[in-house]
Amino acid sequence: MVIIAGAGPTGLALACGLRQYGVDVRVVDAADRPATTSRALGVQPRGAEVLYRLGALGDLPDKAIRLDALRLNGVQRLDLRPMAGAGALIASQTWVEARLRDRLSALGVEVEWGTPISEVPVSDDDWLVGCDGAHSAVRKMAGISFDGEAVMENFLLRDVHARWDLDRSSVHIYINDGGLTAIFPLPGDDLWRVMSPDGRWAPGEIDAVDWESTFRIHKRLASTYRRGNVFLAGDAAHIHSPLGGQGMNTGLGDAENLAWKLALVVQGRASEKLLDTYEAERRPIAAAVLGSTTPATRISMGSGRVQRLLRDLVVFPALSLPPVQRLIIGFASQLGVKYSGPLAVGKHGGERMPAFARTGKWVLAGPSTCLEVARDRLGDVVHHERAGDTLLVRPDGHMAWRGPSERFSAWLNEVLGVPETPRLTTRS
The missing domain is CATH 3.50.50.60 (FAD/NAD(P)-binding domain)
Structure with a gap:
């Protein structure tokens, strides 16, 4: 358990x-x-x-809400549209x-x-x-x-209802009198998250406050x-x-x-x-x-x-x-995360493989002779026939191993080891 x-x-x-x-x-x-x-x-x-x-x-x-930009005092400074995958979401x-x-x-x-x-x-x-x-x-x-x-004392968060004339696909940062306020659009009509370390400044009138909290970073x-x-x-x-x-x-x-x-x-x-x-x-x-x-x-x-x-x-x-x-x-x-170690071997080892990023299962690309070994040690495995090097992609979409098929079984035994106990029954 x-x-x-x-x-x-x-x-x-x-x-x-x-x-x-x-x-x-x-x-x-x-x-x-x-x-x-x-x-x-x-x-x-x-x-x-x-x-x-x-x-x-x-x-x-x-x-x-997908964010397209970061705006500083109303001027776009950072374009978030090129972000890969789903983009920056709220x-x-x-x-x-x-x-x-x-x-x-x-x-x-x-x-x-x-x-x-x-x-x-x-x-x-x-x-x-x-x-x-x-x-x-x-x-x-x-x-x-x-x-x-x-890192910082008395950081204030507020979720507020306000009819501000602000782009709801942007993060808005305002600097005034030496202070900084960050404003994020939230899903819902006229709902915003206001973050400020030192006060309650806002770019306009607030109709209602849903929630607020002060904490330390x-x-x-x-x-x-x-x-x-x-x-x-x-x-x-x-x-x-x-x-x-x-x-x-x-x-x-x-x-x-x-x-x-x-x-x-x-x-x-x-x-x-x-x-x-x-x-x-x-x-x-x-x-x-x-x-x-x-x-x-x-x-x-x-x-x-x-x-x-x-x-x-x-x-x-x-x-x-x-x-x-x-x-x-x-x-x-975080799409550029690359792992190293025994589960990141060979060319592109440890790198995220975009083609398999949404699979959520082990993926074996290689000869069918490797499939029985993979399924015995790993369970459910998606198989693609492939000539040349055998590839094994982890359930998190990162390359686990790339190498000659004749080395595949030995590598699996090495990285997984020999279980100390018999296989336990699990519930499907």
């Missing part, structure tokens, strides 16, 4: 992913009911792909969670609300995954440190993602500035990465050493997000005179430069 603490996007995505492989899961959450408000609202192309592969939000691009975290709960219910599992993980018996044969946020009880129970620092990274049979994912493993909308997407990536690896182990197709690749692949992604969003936040918010000068005279003007735009768009989309 895999026990998941936390029914946010990461925990729900992990549960859906495991259930698609037939693995028994239990999802518990200390809250009495689903959240009705959300801080996260950005879904980048990588996150949209994960949700599509889970069968949860295939219609997301049609339901969300969708409420609560809506994403609701759709994931619907998908999980269809897969036979309901969230157990009002159930703290401390009240759940966990045996030595169970796997426990902490997807329970920045104050993770699972992380504390496992004794895993969460080192970092505060931290950057923190768990010292390890695994301790024995305990794993961390999402905000339980990493937190950072909301700048760039990377939080929910990074958590979704964690969930998908862990799901197919843990499924192979639970099903007895792989040894536990495969699970070491989860941290090896995902922790550097989070570290890179922390390393980029923290200085970008401090400069953008202009907490000091030097930072404001750097922001106003160098950083913001540079946003209009094509090379800078390509760099920002590539990083924000």
Whole structure:
């Protein structure tokens, strides 16, 4: 049994992913009911792909707001239209969670609300995954440190109704009196998210406030993602500035990465050493997000005179430069993520394969002689006959292996290892 603490996007995505492989899961959450408000609202192309592969939000691009630009004091500075995939989308975290709960219910599992993980018996044969946020009880129970620092104090979020004459396909940033306010369109009539570190400035009259919250921005990274049979994912493993909308997407990536690896182990197709690749692949992604969003936040918010000068005279003007735009768009989309290690071997090893990005299954491109071996070790495999090198693409759309077909079986045995226990029965 895999026990998941936390029914946010990461925990729900992990549960859906495991259930698609037939693995028994239990999802518990200390809250009495689903959240009705959300801080996260950005879904980048990588996150949209994960949700599509889970069968949860295939219609997301049609339901969300696609951002075309970032505007600074009314002037377009960053063109977001070239972003690949679904583009930069605005969708409420609560809506994403609701759709994931619907998908999980269809897969036979309901969230157990009002159930703290401390009240759940966990045996030595169970796997426990902490997807329970920045104050993770699972992380504390496992004794895993969460080192970092505060980046900014008293950051204010508000969801407001207002009839502003603003383009609803753009993010709007206003700088005035040394302060900065960011405004995002939200799905719904005249609904906006207003973010400001130091006040309640708005570009016009506000008709009503749906919700507001003050919080501190931290950057923190768990010292390890695994301790024995305990794993961390999402905000339980990493937190950072909301700048760039990377939080929910990074958590979704964690969930998908862990799901197919843990499924192979639970099903007895792989040894536990495969699970070491989860941290090896995902922790550097989070570290890179922390390393980029923290200085970008401090400069953008202009907490000091030097930072404001750097922001106003160098950083913001540079946003209009094509090379800078390509760099920002590539990083924000997370489509350029490349893994290294034993599951990223050969030419293009570890790279995302766009042709298979929506498949959601193992894909073998090679002779049929390799297919029986692949299905025995991996389960469901999509096969394409191919001459030359044999290719194996992971369920997350990344190239796992490329090489001569006669080496395929040996590589699979090497990377998956010999299972320590007989195959366990899982529910379909």
